Amino acid sequence: MDIDSEHINLSSKAVNETASSMQMDSEGSSSAKGKEKVDIAKSIEKLNIEEPSSEFKRKPVIIIVVGMAGSGKTTLMHRLVSHTQASNLRGYVMNLDPAVMTLPFGANIDIRDTVRYKEVMKQFNLGPNGGILTSLNLFATKFDEVISVIEKRADQLDYVLVDTPGQIEIFTWSASGAIITEAFASTFPTVIAYVVDTPRSESPNTFMSNMLYACSILYKTRLPLVVAFNKTDVAQHQFALEWMEDFEIFNAALDSDQSYPSTLTRSLSLALEEFYKNLRAVGVSAVSGAGMDAFFKAVEASAEEYMETYKADLDKRRLEKQRLEEDRRRENMDKLRKEMEKSRGETVVLNTGLKDRDASTKTMMDDEDIEEEGEDEDEDFETFSGEEDGIDEDEDEEIANFSF
Numbered sequence: 001m002d003i004d005s006e007h008i009n010l011s012s013k014a015v016n017e018t019a020s021s022m023q024m025d026s027e028g029s030s031s032a033k034g035k036e037k038v039d040i041a042k043s044i045e046k047l048n049i050e051e052p053s054s055e056f057k058r059k060p061v062i063i064i065v066v067g068m069a070g071s072g073k074t075t076l077m078h079r080l081v082s083h084t085q086a087s088n089l090r091g092y093v094m095n096l097d098p099a100v101m102t103l104p105f106g107a108n109i110d111i112r113d114t115v116r117y118k119e120v121m122k123q124f125n126l127g128p129n130g131g132i133l134t135s136l137n138l139f140a141t142k143f144d145e146v147i148s149v150i151e152k153r154a155d156q157l158d159y160v161l162v163d164t165p166g167q168i169e170i171f172t173w174s175a176s177g178a179i180i181t182e183a184f185a186s187t188f189p190t191v192i193a194y195v196v197d198t199p200r201s202e203s204p205n206t207f208m209s210n211m212l213y214a215c216s217i218l219y220k221t222r223l224p225l226v227v228a229f230n231k232t233d234v235a236q237h238q239f240a241l242e243w244m245e246d247f248e249i250f251n252a253a254l255d256s257d258q259s260y261p262s263t264l265t266r267s268l269s270l271a272l273e274e275f276y277k278n279l280r281a282v283g284v285s286a287v288s289g290a291g292m293d294a295f296f297k298a299v300e301a302s303a304e305e306y307m308e309t310y311k312a313d314l315d316k317r318r319l320e321k322q323r324l325e326e327d328r329r330r331e332n333m334d335k336l337r338k339e340m341e342k343s344r345g346e347t348v349v350l351n352t353g354l355k356d357r358d359a360s361t362k363t364m365m366d367d368e369d370i371e372e373e374g375e376d377e378d379e380d381f382e383t384f385s386g387e388e389d390g391i392d393e394d395e396d397e398e399i400a401n402f403s404f
Protein backbone atom coordinates (compact mmCIF):
# COMPACT_ATOMS: atom_id res chain seq x y z
CA MET A 1 0.00 0.00 0.00
CA ASP A 2 1.04 3.50 -0.68
CA ILE A 3 -0.35 5.48 2.18
CA ASP A 4 1.52 8.72 2.64
CA SER A 5 2.80 8.94 6.14
CA GLU A 6 2.40 12.68 6.00
CA HIS A 7 -0.40 14.22 8.09
CA ILE A 8 -2.12 16.91 6.24
CA ASN A 9 -2.84 19.88 8.41
CA LEU A 10 -5.65 21.14 6.32
CA SER A 11 -5.48 24.92 6.21
CA SER A 12 -6.00 25.09 9.94
CA LYS A 13 -5.31 28.81 9.63
CA ALA A 14 -8.29 29.25 7.35
CA VAL A 15 -10.55 27.14 9.55
CA ASN A 16 -9.34 28.98 12.64
CA GLU A 17 -10.15 32.24 10.90
CA THR A 18 -13.67 30.99 10.30
CA ALA A 19 -13.85 29.87 13.92
CA SER A 20 -12.65 33.19 15.23
CA SER A 21 -15.03 35.08 13.01
CA MET A 22 -17.78 32.90 14.44
CA GLN A 23 -16.53 33.74 17.91
CA MET A 24 -16.60 37.46 17.13
CA ASP A 25 -20.09 36.91 15.89
CA SER A 26 -21.15 35.44 19.21
CA GLU A 27 -19.75 38.58 20.82
CA GLY A 28 -22.05 40.71 18.71
CA SER A 29 -19.90 41.85 15.79
CA SER A 30 -22.15 42.18 12.80
CA SER A 31 -19.28 42.69 10.35
CA ALA A 32 -17.71 39.43 11.44
CA LYS A 33 -21.08 37.80 10.99
CA GLY A 34 -21.26 39.12 7.47
CA LYS A 35 -17.74 37.95 6.68
CA GLU A 36 -18.37 34.50 8.10
CA LYS A 37 -21.57 34.20 6.10
CA VAL A 38 -19.73 35.14 2.94
CA ASP A 39 -16.90 32.65 3.76
CA ILE A 40 -19.29 29.80 4.36
CA ALA A 41 -21.42 30.69 1.35
CA LYS A 42 -18.32 30.75 -0.85
CA SER A 43 -17.12 27.38 0.40
CA ILE A 44 -20.55 25.83 0.04
CA GLU A 45 -20.81 27.27 -3.45
CA LYS A 46 -17.56 25.56 -4.35
CA LEU A 47 -18.86 22.32 -2.93
CA ASN A 48 -22.16 22.53 -4.74
CA ILE A 49 -22.96 19.02 -5.93
CA GLU A 50 -24.53 20.40 -9.07
CA GLU A 51 -21.41 22.26 -10.13
CA PRO A 52 -18.31 20.31 -9.21
CA SER A 53 -15.09 22.24 -9.54
CA SER A 54 -13.41 19.49 -11.52
CA GLU A 55 -13.86 16.40 -13.58
CA PHE A 56 -15.40 13.23 -12.18
CA LYS A 57 -12.86 10.48 -11.47
CA ARG A 58 -13.42 6.71 -11.48
CA LYS A 59 -10.81 6.18 -8.78
CA PRO A 60 -10.32 6.19 -5.82
CA VAL A 61 -13.50 4.75 -4.37
CA ILE A 62 -14.55 6.63 -1.24
CA ILE A 63 -15.76 4.38 1.58
CA ILE A 64 -17.61 6.36 4.25
CA VAL A 65 -17.89 4.23 7.39
CA VAL A 66 -20.98 5.01 9.48
CA GLY A 67 -22.76 3.11 12.21
CA MET A 68 -24.32 3.35 15.66
CA ALA A 69 -22.02 4.25 18.57
CA GLY A 70 -20.00 1.21 19.61
CA SER A 71 -20.81 -0.81 16.48
CA GLY A 72 -17.07 -1.04 15.80
CA LYS A 73 -16.42 1.63 13.15
CA THR A 74 -12.96 2.60 14.37
CA THR A 75 -11.87 -1.01 14.89
CA LEU A 76 -13.17 -1.87 11.43
CA MET A 77 -11.32 1.11 9.96
CA HIS A 78 -8.15 -0.22 11.54
CA ARG A 79 -8.83 -3.63 10.02
CA LEU A 80 -9.54 -2.14 6.59
CA VAL A 81 -6.29 -0.18 6.70
CA SER A 82 -4.31 -3.32 7.61
CA HIS A 83 -6.11 -5.31 4.92
CA THR A 84 -5.37 -2.77 2.18
CA GLN A 85 -1.73 -2.67 3.28
CA ALA A 86 -1.46 -6.46 3.21
CA SER A 87 -3.22 -6.71 -0.17
CA ASN A 88 -1.15 -4.06 -1.91
CA LEU A 89 -4.16 -1.83 -2.31
CA ARG A 90 -3.40 1.85 -2.26
CA GLY A 91 -5.42 3.64 0.36
CA TYR A 92 -5.82 7.01 1.99
CA VAL A 93 -7.25 7.41 5.45
CA MET A 94 -9.38 10.22 6.82
CA ASN A 95 -10.70 10.76 10.32
CA LEU A 96 -13.76 12.98 10.69
CA ASP A 97 -14.32 12.32 14.41
CA PRO A 98 -12.99 15.38 16.27
CA ALA A 99 -13.66 13.83 19.70
CA VAL A 100 -11.75 10.58 19.34
CA MET A 101 -8.90 10.40 21.87
CA THR A 102 -6.55 8.00 20.09
CA LEU A 103 -6.72 6.36 16.71
CA PRO A 104 -5.39 2.84 16.24
CA PHE A 105 -4.41 3.74 12.65
CA GLY A 106 -2.50 6.59 11.06
CA ALA A 107 -4.80 9.08 9.35
CA ASN A 108 -3.56 11.05 6.36
CA ILE A 109 -6.17 13.70 6.96
CA ASP A 110 -7.38 14.14 10.52
CA ILE A 111 -10.03 16.69 11.53
CA ARG A 112 -8.23 16.97 14.89
CA ASP A 113 -5.23 18.57 13.18
CA THR A 114 -7.48 21.36 11.98
CA VAL A 115 -10.19 21.90 14.58
CA ARG A 116 -9.73 21.60 18.33
CA TYR A 117 -12.97 20.15 19.56
CA LYS A 118 -12.43 21.07 23.23
CA GLU A 119 -11.62 24.68 22.29
CA VAL A 120 -14.76 24.85 20.16
CA MET A 121 -16.79 23.59 23.13
CA LYS A 122 -15.26 26.25 25.40
CA GLN A 123 -15.49 29.14 22.94
CA PHE A 124 -19.09 28.52 22.00
CA ASN A 125 -20.20 27.22 25.35
CA LEU A 126 -21.37 23.91 23.91
CA GLY A 127 -21.91 20.39 25.15
CA PRO A 128 -20.03 17.41 23.67
CA ASN A 129 -22.43 16.81 20.78
CA GLY A 130 -22.72 20.51 19.95
CA GLY A 131 -18.92 20.68 20.02
CA ILE A 132 -18.57 17.77 17.59
CA LEU A 133 -21.24 19.21 15.30
CA THR A 134 -19.70 22.70 15.26
CA SER A 135 -16.22 21.26 14.66
CA LEU A 136 -17.59 19.31 11.71
CA ASN A 137 -19.33 22.44 10.41
CA LEU A 138 -16.07 24.39 10.57
CA PHE A 139 -14.23 21.60 8.79
CA ALA A 140 -16.94 21.36 6.12
CA THR A 141 -16.45 25.02 5.20
CA LYS A 142 -12.98 24.12 3.93
CA PHE A 143 -13.77 20.72 2.50
CA ASP A 144 -13.02 21.83 -1.05
CA GLU A 145 -9.36 21.79 0.03
CA VAL A 146 -9.68 18.16 1.18
CA ILE A 147 -11.17 17.24 -2.18
CA SER A 148 -8.33 18.89 -4.07
CA VAL A 149 -5.74 17.11 -1.89
CA ILE A 150 -7.33 13.77 -2.83
CA GLU A 151 -7.75 14.79 -6.46
CA LYS A 152 -4.04 15.48 -6.71
CA ARG A 153 -3.29 11.94 -5.53
CA ALA A 154 -6.21 10.27 -7.33
CA ASP A 155 -3.99 8.34 -9.76
CA GLN A 156 -2.06 6.72 -6.95
CA LEU A 157 -5.06 5.66 -4.86
CA ASP A 158 -7.59 2.81 -4.91
CA TYR A 159 -9.59 3.67 -1.80
CA VAL A 160 -10.18 6.52 0.59
CA LEU A 161 -11.38 5.24 3.96
CA VAL A 162 -13.37 7.75 5.99
CA ASP A 163 -14.15 7.31 9.69
CA THR A 164 -17.10 9.35 11.01
CA PRO A 165 -18.13 10.60 14.49
CA GLY A 166 -19.42 8.06 16.99
CA GLN A 167 -22.81 9.75 17.20
CA ILE A 168 -24.18 8.65 13.85
CA GLU A 169 -26.78 11.41 13.51
CA ILE A 170 -24.09 14.10 13.78
CA PHE A 171 -22.82 12.96 10.41
CA THR A 172 -25.89 11.54 8.70
CA TRP A 173 -28.41 14.24 9.68
CA SER A 174 -26.31 17.39 9.72
CA ALA A 175 -25.81 19.95 6.99
CA SER A 176 -22.03 19.49 7.18
CA GLY A 177 -22.39 15.70 6.85
CA ALA A 178 -24.48 16.27 3.72
CA ILE A 179 -21.96 18.78 2.33
CA ILE A 180 -19.05 16.41 2.92
CA THR A 181 -20.89 13.42 1.43
CA GLU A 182 -22.00 15.39 -1.61
CA ALA A 183 -18.55 16.86 -2.13
CA PHE A 184 -17.14 13.34 -2.26
CA ALA A 185 -19.95 11.93 -4.37
CA SER A 186 -19.71 14.63 -7.00
CA THR A 187 -16.02 13.92 -7.60
CA PHE A 188 -15.44 10.20 -6.93
CA PRO A 189 -17.49 6.99 -6.75
CA THR A 190 -18.71 6.97 -3.16
CA VAL A 191 -20.05 4.08 -1.10
CA ILE A 192 -21.52 4.08 2.41
CA ALA A 193 -20.45 1.21 4.67
CA TYR A 194 -23.07 0.87 7.39
CA VAL A 195 -21.63 -1.03 10.34
CA VAL A 196 -24.05 -3.13 12.42
CA ASP A 197 -23.30 -4.66 15.82
CA THR A 198 -24.38 -8.22 14.97
CA PRO A 199 -24.65 -9.68 18.52
CA ARG A 200 -26.85 -6.74 19.54
CA SER A 201 -29.08 -7.20 16.49
CA GLU A 202 -30.10 -10.74 17.36
CA SER A 203 -33.32 -9.34 18.77
CA PRO A 204 -35.75 -8.80 15.86
CA ASN A 205 -36.80 -5.36 17.16
CA THR A 206 -33.19 -4.11 17.42
CA PHE A 207 -32.48 -5.59 14.00
CA MET A 208 -35.45 -3.68 12.59
CA SER A 209 -34.26 -0.38 14.17
CA ASN A 210 -30.89 -0.87 12.55
CA MET A 211 -32.40 -1.66 9.15
CA LEU A 212 -34.68 1.39 9.33
CA TYR A 213 -31.66 3.54 10.05
CA ALA A 214 -29.75 1.99 7.14
CA CYS A 215 -32.76 2.63 4.91
CA SER A 216 -32.99 6.28 6.01
CA ILE A 217 -29.28 6.77 5.21
CA LEU A 218 -29.82 5.28 1.77
CA TYR A 219 -32.64 7.75 1.12
CA LYS A 220 -30.76 10.68 2.61
CA THR A 221 -27.47 10.16 0.77
CA ARG A 222 -28.78 8.48 -2.40
CA LEU A 223 -25.55 6.48 -2.44
CA PRO A 224 -24.94 2.72 -2.67
CA LEU A 225 -24.91 1.10 0.74
CA VAL A 226 -23.01 -1.94 2.02
CA VAL A 227 -24.23 -3.31 5.34
CA ALA A 228 -21.28 -4.74 7.28
CA PHE A 229 -22.53 -7.08 10.01
CA ASN A 230 -19.59 -6.68 12.38
CA LYS A 231 -18.41 -8.79 15.32
CA THR A 232 -19.12 -12.09 13.57
CA ASP A 233 -16.45 -13.63 15.82
CA VAL A 234 -19.05 -13.27 18.61
CA ALA A 235 -22.25 -13.99 16.65
CA GLN A 236 -22.56 -15.15 13.05
CA HIS A 237 -24.67 -12.94 10.80
CA GLN A 238 -26.45 -15.81 9.03
CA PHE A 239 -29.69 -15.17 10.92
CA ALA A 240 -29.78 -11.57 9.59
CA LEU A 241 -29.37 -12.71 5.97
CA GLU A 242 -32.19 -15.22 6.45
CA TRP A 243 -34.44 -12.59 7.99
CA MET A 244 -33.85 -10.32 5.02
CA GLU A 245 -34.38 -13.07 2.46
CA ASP A 246 -37.45 -14.69 3.98
CA PHE A 247 -40.20 -12.74 5.65
CA GLU A 248 -41.66 -15.97 7.16
CA ILE A 249 -38.46 -16.72 9.07
CA PHE A 250 -38.40 -13.20 10.47
CA ASN A 251 -42.08 -13.56 11.46
CA ALA A 252 -41.33 -16.82 13.21
CA ALA A 253 -38.59 -15.10 15.23
CA LEU A 254 -41.12 -12.46 16.26
CA ASP A 255 -43.79 -15.00 17.27
CA SER A 256 -42.76 -15.18 20.90
CA ASP A 257 -43.20 -11.43 21.28
CA GLN A 258 -46.77 -10.09 21.17
CA SER A 259 -45.96 -6.51 22.19
CA TYR A 260 -46.89 -3.44 20.13
CA PRO A 261 -43.34 -2.90 18.77
CA SER A 262 -43.25 -6.45 17.43
CA THR A 263 -46.56 -6.00 15.58
CA LEU A 264 -45.14 -2.84 14.03
CA THR A 265 -41.85 -4.63 13.28
CA ARG A 266 -43.83 -7.33 11.46
CA SER A 267 -45.51 -4.88 9.14
CA LEU A 268 -42.30 -2.90 8.65
CA SER A 269 -40.46 -6.02 7.53
CA LEU A 270 -42.92 -6.31 4.64
CA ALA A 271 -42.38 -2.69 3.73
CA LEU A 272 -38.61 -3.17 3.72
CA GLU A 273 -38.70 -6.13 1.33
CA GLU A 274 -37.72 -3.97 -1.65
CA PHE A 275 -34.91 -2.36 0.33
CA TYR A 276 -33.51 -5.77 1.35
CA LYS A 277 -33.60 -6.99 -2.26
CA ASN A 278 -31.16 -4.33 -3.44
CA LEU A 279 -28.93 -4.39 -0.40
CA ARG A 280 -25.39 -5.77 -0.24
CA ALA A 281 -24.82 -7.35 3.15
CA VAL A 282 -21.62 -8.99 4.33
CA GLY A 283 -20.43 -10.43 7.64
CA VAL A 284 -17.12 -9.13 8.97
CA SER A 285 -15.08 -9.23 12.12
CA ALA A 286 -12.95 -6.20 12.75
CA VAL A 287 -11.13 -8.15 15.44
CA SER A 288 -10.35 -11.40 13.58
CA GLY A 289 -10.29 -9.94 10.06
CA ALA A 290 -12.91 -12.36 8.72
CA GLY A 291 -14.96 -11.25 5.73
CA MET A 292 -12.56 -8.61 4.39
CA ASP A 293 -12.47 -9.98 0.84
CA ALA A 294 -16.27 -10.14 0.73
CA PHE A 295 -16.43 -6.60 2.04
CA PHE A 296 -14.15 -5.21 -0.69
CA LYS A 297 -16.01 -7.21 -3.35
CA ALA A 298 -19.26 -5.64 -2.18
CA VAL A 299 -17.62 -2.20 -2.26
CA GLU A 300 -16.38 -2.76 -5.82
CA ALA A 301 -19.84 -3.89 -6.94
CA SER A 302 -21.35 -0.83 -5.27
CA ALA A 303 -18.84 1.44 -7.00
CA GLU A 304 -19.90 -0.10 -10.34
CA GLU A 305 -23.51 0.48 -9.40
CA TYR A 306 -22.59 4.05 -8.52
CA MET A 307 -21.23 4.62 -12.03
CA GLU A 308 -24.28 3.06 -13.68
CA THR A 309 -27.10 4.39 -11.55
CA TYR A 310 -26.05 7.08 -9.11
CA LYS A 311 -23.67 8.91 -11.43
CA ALA A 312 -26.34 8.91 -14.12
CA ASP A 313 -28.80 10.38 -11.63
CA LEU A 314 -26.25 12.99 -10.59
CA ASP A 315 -25.63 13.95 -14.23
CA LYS A 316 -29.37 14.17 -14.81
CA ARG A 317 -29.79 16.50 -11.84
CA ARG A 318 -26.86 18.59 -13.06
CA LEU A 319 -28.34 18.89 -16.56
CA GLU A 320 -31.72 19.80 -15.12
CA LYS A 321 -30.07 22.51 -13.03
CA GLN A 322 -28.27 23.85 -16.12
CA ARG A 323 -31.52 23.84 -18.07
CA LEU A 324 -33.34 25.77 -15.34
CA GLU A 325 -30.47 28.24 -15.15
CA GLU A 326 -30.56 28.69 -18.93
CA ASP A 327 -34.35 29.24 -18.86
CA ARG A 328 -33.97 31.80 -16.11
CA ARG A 329 -31.27 33.66 -18.04
CA ARG A 330 -33.37 33.67 -21.22
CA GLU A 331 -36.38 34.95 -19.29
CA ASN A 332 -34.30 37.75 -17.83
CA MET A 333 -33.00 38.76 -21.24
CA ASP A 334 -36.53 38.77 -22.69
CA LYS A 335 -37.71 40.88 -19.81
CA LEU A 336 -34.82 43.29 -20.26
CA ARG A 337 -35.49 43.59 -24.00
CA LYS A 338 -39.20 44.24 -23.45
CA GLU A 339 -38.57 46.81 -20.74
CA MET A 340 -36.05 48.62 -22.94
CA GLU A 341 -38.47 48.68 -25.84
CA LYS A 342 -41.19 49.98 -23.55
CA SER A 343 -39.04 52.70 -22.01
CA ARG A 344 -37.95 54.03 -25.42
CA GLY A 345 -34.63 55.27 -24.19
CA GLU A 346 -35.64 56.29 -20.69
CA THR A 347 -34.01 54.97 -17.56
CA VAL A 348 -35.04 51.38 -16.85
CA VAL A 349 -34.60 49.35 -13.72
CA LEU A 350 -35.18 45.69 -14.17
CA ASN A 351 -35.96 43.31 -11.38
CA THR A 352 -35.52 39.66 -12.24
CA GLY A 353 -37.85 38.55 -9.49
CA LEU A 354 -35.51 36.59 -7.24
CA LYS A 355 -35.21 39.45 -4.82
CA ASP A 356 -38.26 41.49 -5.43
CA ARG A 357 -37.57 44.14 -2.88
CA ASP A 358 -38.52 47.69 -3.71
CA ALA A 359 -39.65 46.49 -7.10
CA SER A 360 -42.46 48.96 -7.40
CA THR A 361 -40.48 51.98 -6.25
CA LYS A 362 -37.42 51.21 -8.34
CA THR A 363 -39.07 50.55 -11.65
CA MET A 364 -38.28 54.03 -12.88
CA MET A 365 -35.48 56.08 -11.38
CA ASP A 366 -34.09 59.45 -12.14
CA ASP A 367 -30.39 60.11 -12.48
CA GLU A 368 -29.99 61.29 -8.90
CA ASP A 369 -31.45 58.08 -7.51
CA ILE A 370 -29.09 56.01 -9.60
CA GLU A 371 -26.11 57.95 -8.34
CA GLU A 372 -27.19 57.23 -4.77
CA GLU A 373 -27.71 53.59 -5.61
CA GLY A 374 -24.14 53.42 -6.94
CA GLU A 375 -22.80 54.81 -3.65
CA ASP A 376 -24.77 52.31 -1.65
CA GLU A 377 -22.62 49.18 -1.52
CA ASP A 378 -25.40 46.72 -1.80
CA GLU A 379 -23.81 43.59 -3.29
CA ASP A 380 -27.10 42.21 -4.50
CA PHE A 381 -27.34 44.85 -7.20
CA GLU A 382 -25.10 45.31 -10.18
CA THR A 383 -25.47 48.47 -12.14
CA PHE A 384 -24.98 48.36 -15.88
CA SER A 385 -24.74 51.51 -17.91
CA GLY A 386 -24.54 51.92 -21.66
CA GLU A 387 -21.25 53.87 -21.21
CA GLU A 388 -18.35 53.38 -18.83
CA ASP A 389 -18.62 52.03 -15.29
CA GLY A 390 -19.48 55.34 -13.74
CA ILE A 391 -22.75 57.08 -14.54
CA ASP A 392 -22.44 60.35 -16.35
CA GLU A 393 -25.15 62.70 -15.12
CA ASP A 394 -25.60 64.27 -18.51
CA GLU A 395 -25.19 61.36 -20.79
CA ASP A 396 -26.89 58.42 -19.22
CA GLU A 397 -29.76 57.59 -21.44
CA GLU A 398 -30.43 53.96 -20.79
CA ILE A 399 -29.64 52.25 -17.55
CA ALA A 400 -30.71 48.79 -16.65
CA ASN A 401 -30.39 47.44 -13.14
CA PHE A 402 -30.26 43.70 -12.60
CA SER A 403 -30.94 42.17 -9.26
CA PHE A 404 -30.18 38.48 -8.70
Ligand SMILES: Nc1nc2c(ncn2[C@@H]2O[C@H](COP(=O)(O)OP(=O)(O)OP(=O)(O)O)[C@@H](O)[C@H]2O)c(=O)[nH]1
Nearest residue numbers: 069070071072073074075166230231234285286287
Ligand atom coordinates in the same frame (compact mmCIF):
# COMPACT_ATOMS: atom_id res chain seq x y z
N1 LIG B 1 -15.60 -9.08 19.45
C1 LIG B 1 -15.49 -8.01 18.69
N2 LIG B 1 -15.47 -6.80 19.23
C2 LIG B 1 -15.36 -5.74 18.42
C3 LIG B 1 -15.29 -5.87 17.01
N3 LIG B 1 -15.21 -4.62 16.49
C4 LIG B 1 -15.21 -3.76 17.52
N4 LIG B 1 -15.31 -4.42 18.68
C5 LIG B 1 -15.36 -3.84 20.02
O1 LIG B 1 -16.48 -2.98 20.09
C6 LIG B 1 -16.18 -1.85 20.90
C7 LIG B 1 -16.46 -0.57 20.16
O2 LIG B 1 -15.57 -0.50 19.05
P1 LIG B 1 -15.19 0.89 18.36
O3 LIG B 1 -14.36 0.55 17.19
O4 LIG B 1 -14.65 1.84 19.35
O5 LIG B 1 -16.62 1.34 17.92
P2 LIG B 1 -17.04 2.74 17.27
O6 LIG B 1 -18.27 2.47 16.49
O7 LIG B 1 -15.90 3.34 16.56
O8 LIG B 1 -17.34 3.53 18.56
P3 LIG B 1 -17.64 5.13 18.67
O9 LIG B 1 -16.69 5.83 17.76
O10 LIG B 1 -17.39 5.42 20.12
O11 LIG B 1 -19.03 5.23 18.28
C8 LIG B 1 -14.72 -1.99 21.32
O12 LIG B 1 -14.67 -2.55 22.58
C9 LIG B 1 -14.15 -2.96 20.29
O13 LIG B 1 -13.10 -3.73 20.78
C10 LIG B 1 -15.33 -7.18 16.45
O14 LIG B 1 -15.28 -7.43 15.26
N5 LIG B 1 -15.43 -8.22 17.35
